[in-house]
Amino acid sequence: MLKTISSVSEWRKIMRTPPGFTGKTVGFIPTMGALHKGHMSLVSRCMKENDISVVSVFINPTQFNNSDDFSAYPKTLRKDRGLLQKAGVQYLFLPAYEELYSDDYLYKIIETDFSKKLCGTHRPGHFDGVLTIVMKLLNIIKPGRAYFGEKDYQQYVLIKNMTKAMFINTEIIPCDTVRENSGLAYSSRNSLLGSDNKKIAAEFHRTLRQNISTKEVKRKLENFGFKVDYIKDINKRRFGAAYLGKVRLIDNVKQ
Numbered sequence: 001m002l003k004t005i006s007s008v009s010e011w012r013k014i015m016r017t018p019p020g021f022t023g024k025t026v027g028f029i030p031t032m033g034a035l036h037k038g039h040m041s042l043v044s045r046c047m048k049e050n051d052i053s054v055v056s057v058f059i060n061p062t063q064f065n066n067s068d069d070f071s072a073y074p075k076t077l078r079k080d081r082g083l084l085q086k087a088g089v090q091y092l093f094l095p096a097y098e099e100l101y102s103d104d105y106l107y108k109i110i111e112t113d114f115s116k117k118l119c120g121t122h123r124p125g126h127f128d129g130v131l132t133i134v135m136k137l138l139n140i141i142k143p144g145r146a147y148f149g150e151k152d153y154q155q156y157v158l159i160k161n162m163t164k165a166m167f168i169n170t171e172i173i174p175c176d177t178v179r180e181n182s183g184l185a186y187s188s189r190n191s192l193l194g195s196d197n198k199k200i201a202a203e204f205h206r207t208l209r210q211n212i213s214t215k216e217v218k219r220k221l222e223n224f225g226f227k228v229d230y231i232k233d234i235n236k237r238r239f240g241a242a243y244l245g246k247v248r249l250i251d252n253v254k255q
């Protein structure tokens with residue numbers, strides 16, 4: 001039975017009240033909701049590997065560098081709850097902004113190197129917001145393992161390195177990107193693509209995978225109608241971000 005927890009004190013009470021989670025493993029998946037097959041694959045892995053699974057839904061304003069993007073972010077809480085209930089997840093953590101950011105975001109986690117590259121170059125402050133909220137959530141939930149999708153590979157690397165640097169006792173587990181039949185990576189933002197753009201969006205992954213230079217990839221994507229933020233090869237992985245209309249897509253492939 002899925003139990004919804006809406007405050008930090010409620011969660012701490014559950015952990016504290018005997019027997020709490022003594023002798024049990026706790027797995028955690030932080031999300032911003034609008035759950036899709038990508039999230040649900042993290043959920044099923046988490047449930048296989050842990051006794052207790054916790055999913056949070058919180059649309060984190062500090063990681064949006066554009067207020068229109070924040071307001072347009074899809075909100076599907078009823079459906080999300082149904083999916084989690086059906087999957088057998090035990091806890092849904094639904095915190096409020098006022099509680100998570102009682103300091104009004106005066107305190108932040110800032111990484112000063114990799115977070116300034118790739119998406120960080122185009123979305124200033126984005127990773128400060130991501131790292132800060134993930135640090136808060138890990139400190140609250142205290143999971144043994146937390147699961148992140150490799151579609152957001154830069155995010156995964158930054159979070160993994162943050163937990164190491166800050167001695168956070170949570171194993172950060174990367175999970176394969178889940179794709180639609182067309183190859184398009186599942187993303188909450190895909191629901192904002194119209195049906196015509198959805199077909200074109202499939203070219204993003206197809207083109208990234210081609211054995212051609214980053215310049216060639218950019219040129220091809222622009223011909224399909226994408227506005228490209230970057231295409232970059234780092235450590236045998238090709239990363240890309242591009243807009244299709246107002247929707248920003250990101251993806252990466254191993255080379």
Ligand code: PAF
Nearest residue numbers: 030031032060130133152
């Ligand atoms: O990947 C996401 O959905 C978000 O960046 C995360 C990790 C839930 C933090 O808000």
